[in-house]
Amino acid sequence: MIRRSAVLITAAVLSAVGLAIVVALPAAADWYGNRHQETHAYATGAEAKSARASVPRWLADEAESVRYSIRTTGGDRLLKATLPDERLPAECTTEPRPKAQEVALKEDWFPKDARGKAAARCGLYYAYMDGTTLYAWQDNDDWLRAERAEPAR
Known part of the structure; x- marks a missing residue:
């Protein structure tokens, strides 16, 4: 049971990090390209x-x-x-x-x-x-x- 919870928590954290990257990368690229x-x-x-x-x-x-x-x-x-x-x-x-x-x-x-x-x-x-x-x-x-x-x- 504890092992299953750890796997679910890890999957949720990785999904959140992945989503943050998907959202942040285009914004960062736009900022980088237009900063000048x-x-x-x-x-x-x-x-x-x-x-x-x-x-x-x-x-x-x-x-x-x-x-x-x-x-x-x-x-x-x-x-x-x-x-x-x-x-x-x-x-x-x-x-x-x-x-x-x-x-x-x-x-x-x-x-x-x-x-x-x-x-x-x-x-x-x-x-x-x-x-x-x-x-x-x-x-x-x-x-x-x-x-x-x-x-x-």
Whole structure:
């Protein structure tokens, strides 16, 4: 009887530990993968540019509802902003149509199918408009190439 109780208790403990691992591992993996990602929200483009030097200068000061996500260990960036009208910023070029890089960062506010919609290059960013909403992202590889091309200071 005592032996049977010990076996049942051991099985219950092992089941609980197994369940804890099954639940904890995905959460830990998610934390580990995203620990170098920061997301910020700003009322205007001017506020965003004032708060973070990495926000692109081509973003209009009067842009509203700015969302900005960065990977702190490289050049991956996401940007979403409401612009005053349905036009891309003047600094953006639409010809030739860019072959966009994959969007490396993930946010619930950034479209998963953005890559296929890229219509312009704004500096190092791929971008497109959806009404007055600007979606733009920067790829780490493009950023690294640009960093290597700059002369040493």
